[in-house]
Amino acid sequence: MTTTYAFLGEFGDALQFIFQGETTREGAEVGGSQFLDLTWEHLKLSGVSMAIACAISIPLGLWLGHIRRGSFLAISLSNVGRAVPSLALIAFFVAYLGTGFANLTLSLVLLAIPPILTNTYVSVTQVERDTVDAARGMGMTGAEIVRKVELPLALPLIFGGIRISAVNVIATATIAPLAGINTLGDPIINVSGYGDTGRLAAAICVAALAIFTELTLGAVQRAVTPAGLKLEPDTASRRMRIRFGREATT
Amino acid sequence: MLDLIAQVQIQDRSSGDASCVADNGFCPSWIVDNLNRYTDPLLQHVYLTIVSLAIGFAISFGLALIAHRRRWLVAPITQITGVLYTLPSIAVFFLLLPITGRGNTTAIIALVAYSLLIIFRNIIAGLDNVPAETKDAGRGMGLTDRQLLWRVELPLALPEILAGLRIAATTTVGLATLAFFAGAGGLGERIFEDIVFKSNVVTAGALAVLLAAAFDVVILIVQRAVTPWARARAS
Numbered sequence: 080m081t082t083t084y085a086f087l088g089e090f091g092d093a094l095q096f097i098f099q100g101e102t103t104r105e106g107a108e109v110g111g112s113q114f115l116d117l118t119w120e121h122l123k124l125s126g127v128s129m130a131i132a133c134a135i136s137i138p139l140g141l142w143l144g145h146i147r148r149g150s151f152l153a154i155s156l157s158n159v160g161r162a163v164p165s166l167a168l169i170a171f172f173v174a175y176l177g178t179g180f181a182n183l184t185l186s187l188v189l190l191a192i193p194p195i196l197t198n199t200y201v202s203v204t205q206v207e208r209d210t211v212d213a214a215r216g217m218g219m220t221g222a223e224i225v226r227k228v229e230l231p232l233a234l235p236l237i238f239g240g241i242r243i244s245a246v247n248v249i250a251t252a253t254i255a256p257l258a259g260i261n262t263l264g265d266p267i268i269n270v271s272g273y274g275d276t277g278r279l280a281a282a283i284c285v286a287a288l289a290i291f292t293e294l295t296l297g298a299v300q301r302a303v304t305p306a307g308l309k310l311e312p313d314t315a316s317r318r319m320r321i322r323f324g325r326e327a328t329t
Numbered sequence: 330m331l332d333l334i335a336q337v338q339i340q341d342r343s344s345g346d347a348s349c350v351a352d353n354g355f356c357p358s359w360i361v362d363n364l365n366r367y368t369d370p371l372l373q374h375v376y377l378t379i380v381s382l383a384i385g386f387a388i389s390f391g392l393a394l395i396a397h398r399r400r401w402l403v404a405p406i407t408q409i410t411g412v413l414y415t416l417p418s419i420a421v422f423f424l425l426l427p428i429t430g431r432g433n434t435t436a437i438i439a440l441v442a443y444s445l446l447i448i449f450r451n452i453i454a455g456l457d458n459v460p461a462e463t464k465d466a467g468r469g470m471g472l473t474d475r476q477l478l479w480r481v482e483l484p485l486a487l488p489e490i491l492a493g494l495r496i497a498a499t500t501t502v503g504l505a506t507l508a509f510f511a512g513a514g515g516l517g518e519r520i521f522e523d524i525v526f527k528s529n530v531v532t533a534g535a536l537a538v539l540l541a542a543a544f545d546v547v548i549l550i551v552q553r554a555v556t557p558w559a560r561a562r563a564s
Contacts, residue, residue, distance in 0.1 A: 090427065158499070161500055162503065164504075165503065166507060170524045174527045246417075278423055282419075283424065285417055289417050
């Protein structure tokens with residue numbers, strides 16, 4: 080019973096730390112409004128990295144998918160990306176380029192590109208050939224096909240990639256203090272100024288931020304899905320089967 | 330913490346080309362001389378990955394079999410494992426500390442939680458992709474539901490199941506580099522100890538990437554071995 084109370088107590092202390100803050104023995108204000116600054120830095124770093132990663136990988140993925148080339152690059156990039164630990168990537172940049180916002184952003188961009196690029200590429204190549212041919216038959220140019228046909232049909236999956244990257248970037252921005260940028264990971268990396276309570280408080284904030292990002296982008300993903308694609312995938316494939324006379328007895 | 334890092338630097342850099350090491354450079358001779366420093370972290374890393382994958386697979390497999398019979402469970406299980414997947418593991422390590430304390434247990438719980446969604450989704454997808462005609466043929470031969478599952482559906486779903494395991498393995502190796510925050514060691518600890526020393530960062534980072542690649546290749550070989558029909562069809 081005592082242990083249960085104790086662990087509830089630690090979480091309670093952490094929540095108090097987040098909302099009210101504490102004054103350390105050295106007289107520094109930690110927690111409370113100082114956490115807002117850390118959160119802002121966290122969001123700024125993640126936002127800038129995501130914006131750059133999107134600006135690079137979405138056009139590239141659309142183009143590669145449109146000309147249906149470079150599948151090896153687009154697919155293996157995401158495999159390689161998964162195998163490189165984020166800590167190793169950031170450490171590599173710190174060791175070779177040094178600390179600072181720009182270098183850190185660059186490493187997060189590299190981390191964010193593979194899921195977005197692969198998803199964009201795959202979703203464009205999955206647009207049915209017939210649909211693209213129909214668009215071309217209507218007299219659309221290549222650029223129009225990309226903008227009016229392939230991009231709308233690919234959007235849900237592209238946002239799927241953005242979601243994966245964004246959550247990953249938010250998580251990785253937690254170790255940004257290693258590169259000298261004080262995000263919400265500051266209490267985790269530099270424990271001495273905050274103590275265990277501050278560290279737990281930071282973990283709660285990072286987890287909440289990741290869940291919030293996931294939910295927000297999920298809502299955006301649903302909002303950008305064209306109405307015609309909102310049919311249940313199950314229903315769609317079943318209809319196809321019925322149409323082609325292959326429906327099994329269910 | 331700074332004391333610790335300083336101490337480690339003095340210890341770590343005792344041998345090799347002195348000027349290169351003092352410059353935090355990339356020194357092949359230092360790496361060769363000090364490779365044994367990375368043996369224990371590497372073994373810890375392998376241990377964390379294998380144990381987490383085994384537990385993660387067992388749980389996902391059980392969940393998938395239940396959800397395969399009771400379809401309505403697929404959505405809630407996907408949502409719950411989705412939340413676990415979304416939670417940054419570094420945060421989970423610290424959220425678990427007050428409950429499970431420092432050590433392997435905390436790290437493994439977090440790594441397992443992360444792998445569930447990946448494996449579960451692939452098992453369900455694999456089972457769903459078994460052609461209805463094949464299942465009908467099995468039923469026509471008089472197989473019961475259980476026989477159908479173990480003799481027809483699961484073997485045919487194996488490529489997708491193992492593909493999920495490969496993704497889970499590479500991600501788990503990556504996340505295990507953060508396991509030292511939970512006090513479970515691993516290659517990440519070496520990286521963290523001396524992040525400005527190029528030789529150290531490159532060696533530990535390369536070992537982590539190679540480990541991920543090794544897991545990927547091993548599971549791929551297993552996949553080839555247990556699904557000979559897939560190769561026969563391709564050739």
